[in-house]
Every structure is written in C-alpha cells, then in structure tokens.
Amino acid sequence: MDKELIAYLNYLLCTKIERVSPISGGDISRAFLLESETEKFFCKINGQNKALAMFHAEKNGLQELLKTNTIAAPRCFHVEPYEAGAFFMMEYVESRNPKVEDMSVFGRQLAQLHQLSNSRTFGWEENNFIGSLDQSNSRHLDWTSFYVQERLLPQLHLAFEKGRLAKTDIPSREKMVAVCNNLFPNVKPSLLHGDLWSGNFLISKEGIPFLIDPAIYYGHHEVDIAMTRLFGGFGDSFYNSYREIIPPEPGEEERTDLYQLYYLLVHLNFFGASYKPPVKRILSAYF
Structure with a gap:
C-alpha cells in the first residue's frame, strides 16, 4: 500500500495509521489490516474498472444485513475510487x-x-x-x-x-x-x-x-x-x-x-x- 493512499486514509478516518499488514485469502481483491494506536480497520483494494460498483454493492449488502438486527456484519466506512479501481474501508473483525x-x-x-x-x-x-x-x-x-x-x-x-x-x-x-x-x-x-x-x-x-x-x-x-x-x-x-x-x-x-x-x-x-x-x-x- 503506497504512502499517498495511507495519508489519504488517515485524513478520511481522522486517525494516524501506524501499521499496514497484508492479509491473504482473497480471490479478487488485495486486503490489508490497518492499525492505529486505538483502532483496527480492514481495507480491500481492487484494480478492476468495475471495482467501485462492486464495493458499493458489497457495502449496501452489508448495511442491509446490519439493519435486520438478526446477524452481525462489519461496519462500513468508505468506498472510493483508487487508481483504475477502488478501495473499501470497513471494520476489522478479529x-x-x-x-x-x-x-x-x-x-x-x-x-x-x-x-x-x-x-x-x-x-x-x-x-x-x-x-x-x-x-x-x-x-x-x-x-x-x-x-x-x-x-x-x-x-x-x-x-x-x-x-x-x-x-x-x-x-x-x-x-x-x-x-x-x-x-x-x-x-x-x-x-x-x-x-x-x-x-x-x-x-x-x-x-x-x-x-x-x-x-x-x-x-x-x-x-x-x-x-x-x-x-x-x-x-x-x-x-x-x-x-x-x-x-x-x-x-x-x-x-x-x-x-x-x-x-x-x-x-x-x-x-x-x-x-x-x-x-x-x-x-x-x-x-
């Protein structure tokens, strides 16, 4: 994850990210754990042209699940364009x-x-x-x-x-x-x-x-x-x-x-x- 993106995420989240760790396991997107002194965030980055639409749809789905009050889903923070694709910031769940x-x-x-x-x-x-x-x-x-x-x-x-x-x-x-x-x-x-x-x-x-x-x-x-x-x-x-x-x-x-x-x-x-x-x-x- 490049320094410019980290600086922008600091601005969006009103925090200072101290550590960035890659997370393996995704077939489609790159994933990272971002840690500040007090919080942890999960960030996905995808370089496809349709990444912004994909992440907006995922965010909408997670928020709809949360609204049901039946089962938990991560809280969603930001979906924004990044380079040719997009990134998605959400709650990190240990x-x-x-x-x-x-x-x-x-x-x-x-x-x-x-x-x-x-x-x-x-x-x-x-x-x-x-x-x-x-x-x-x-x-x-x-x-x-x-x-x-x-x-x-x-x-x-x-x-x-x-x-x-x-x-x-x-x-x-x-x-x-x-x-x-x-x-x-x-x-x-x-x-x-x-x-x-x-x-x-x-x-x-x-x-x-x-x-x-x-x-x-x-x-x-x-x-x-x-x-x-x-x-x-x-x-x-x-x-x-x-x-x-x-x-x-x-x-x-x-x-x-x-x-x-x-x-x-x-x-x-x-x-x-x-x-x-x-x-x-x-x-x-x-x-």
Missing part, C-alpha cells in the same frame, strides 16, 4: 476458529434472517455481483421466473460465450421453467446472503458470527443452505440449530442440486473447466 456452540448460534441467526420477508417480489433494488461476475436482481413476482431468468440463463449464456459449454448443453428456457415449476414449492421471499460458502463468514474472538462478502437479494431460503453444503465447512450444530427454526420441506434434496447449479456455473465461468463435470451432471439429470 476472528477465531469456530466452536460447535458458535456454529449453533450462527445457524439460529441465519434462520432468523431468512424468516424476514419484507418484499413481495424476488430480487433486489439494485444489481450486484457474485464474486466479480455481474448478478442481475431484476424483480419478479414468482420464484421460478426469477431463478431461471436472473440466475441460470445469464451464467449458462456466459459459459457458452467463454467456450466452456456447447450450445447443445444449454436447456431451453421453457424446459427449465417446467422443471423448476414442478420442483419448487410456494416460495416466500427471504433475504439471502447470496454467496454463503465457508469463506464468507467468520466468528469473532468473542464468539459472534459475522457475515461478509454478501451478494444479497430476496429469494428462496434453501439457496443459502444449498451453497453451505456445496463446499462444506458448517457442521451439524449449524444445520441442527437452523432446522429447529426452519424445518426442511419435501423435495429439498432435489432442489439443492438445482440451487448448487448456479454456483457451479459461476465457478465454471470464473475458475474454468474443472467445474464443467458437475455442471453437466446436473444439467443432464434435470433437463
């Missing part, structure tokens, strides 16, 4: 390895978040991002049309444009709608994190679960749960606590594949061909 009881609390709080239904439509007031890929949140009155039109089709078409799927791999919209209508229950819109893998939550040193890097929208609560199961890392206490508040519904196992398909397509488009076999397996099984 974390620890999750304990069984922490994950139980997390499961309960996520269920409480999912019980919020302050929207009559599926989607969100603005588009955002899944990783660095565009995520459309145009509003729909029914869940099937939203999931097919705003989730599956954009990623399928992107995979075709990138040469990672053939045109014959992509089902028709009509086929996808018919299958989803048959499998989806009468869904009530829930506020979702939207990208809930194990790298997008942390447990503070006080044992408080925090959500980070959201891709929020109103959708079916099973989508977040499907993502937690895709790569693992949540454990029985999390699911048991969640299920005490929101029990599983008939057909959830089949829907899990369809919901994981979206995230597998995202990974196919972002990381490449290693995700093609599971994508094709689900496409063949359902469509």
Whole structure:
C-alpha cells in the first residue's frame, strides 16, 4: 500500500495509521489490516474498472444485513475510487476458529434472517455481483421466473460465450421453467446472503458470527443452505440449530442440486473447466 493512499486514509478516518499488514485469502481483491494506536480497520483494494460498483454493492449488502438486527456484519466506512479501481474501508473483525456452540448460534441467526420477508417480489433494488461476475436482481413476482431468468440463463449464456459449454448443453428456457415449476414449492421471499460458502463468514474472538462478502437479494431460503453444503465447512450444530427454526420441506434434496447449479456455473465461468463435470451432471439429470 503506497504512502499517498495511507495519508489519504488517515485524513478520511481522522486517525494516524501506524501499521499496514497484508492479509491473504482473497480471490479478487488485495486486503490489508490497518492499525492505529486505538483502532483496527480492514481495507480491500481492487484494480478492476468495475471495482467501485462492486464495493458499493458489497457495502449496501452489508448495511442491509446490519439493519435486520438478526446477524452481525462489519461496519462500513468508505468506498472510493483508487487508481483504475477502488478501495473499501470497513471494520476489522478479529476472528477465531469456530466452536460447535458458535456454529449453533450462527445457524439460529441465519434462520432468523431468512424468516424476514419484507418484499413481495424476488430480487433486489439494485444489481450486484457474485464474486466479480455481474448478478442481475431484476424483480419478479414468482420464484421460478426469477431463478431461471436472473440466475441460470445469464451464467449458462456466459459459459457458452467463454467456450466452456456447447450450445447443445444449454436447456431451453421453457424446459427449465417446467422443471423448476414442478420442483419448487410456494416460495416466500427471504433475504439471502447470496454467496454463503465457508469463506464468507467468520466468528469473532468473542464468539459472534459475522457475515461478509454478501451478494444479497430476496429469494428462496434453501439457496443459502444449498451453497453451505456445496463446499462444506458448517457442521451439524449449524444445520441442527437452523432446522429447529426452519424445518426442511419435501423435495429439498432435489432442489439443492438445482440451487448448487448456479454456483457451479459461476465457478465454471470464473475458475474454468474443472467445474464443467458437475455442471453437466446436473444439467443432464434435470433437463
């Protein structure tokens, strides 16, 4: 991190940053811990042209989660342009390895978040991002049309444009709608994190679960749960606590594949061909 940026951050934060330490782990942005005598801050820097839009969307998502008073998220301070991209300053949360009881609390709080239904439509007031890929949140009155039109089709078409799927791999919209209508229950819109893998939550040193890097929208609560199961890392206490508040519904196992398909397509488009076999397996099984 260069001295000019540090000086500007001192001005924005009305403090004097004494130490800057790189933090590893991000796939998209560079991250730093900034320390003054009395406070710690987390700073992300991204050089992409769309970084400012990405960070504004992330900030809006975190603030929306905070407003629910169900689960913690870092406090957000500043999103500003920087060189060709942008930076995002937020609260630094010191974390620890999750304990069984922490994950139980997390499961309960996520269920409480999912019980919020302050929207009559599926989607969100603005588009955002899944990783660095565009995520459309145009509003729909029914869940099937939203999931097919705003989730599956954009990623399928992107995979075709990138040469990672053939045109014959992509089902028709009509086929996808018919299958989803048959499998989806009468869904009530829930506020979702939207990208809930194990790298997008942390447990503070006080044992408080925090959500980070959201891709929020109103959708079916099973989508977040499907993502937690895709790569693992949540454990029985999390699911048991969640299920005490929101029990599983008939057909959830089949829907899990369809919901994981979206995230597998995202990974196919972002990381490449290693995700093609599971994508094709689900496409063949359902469509």
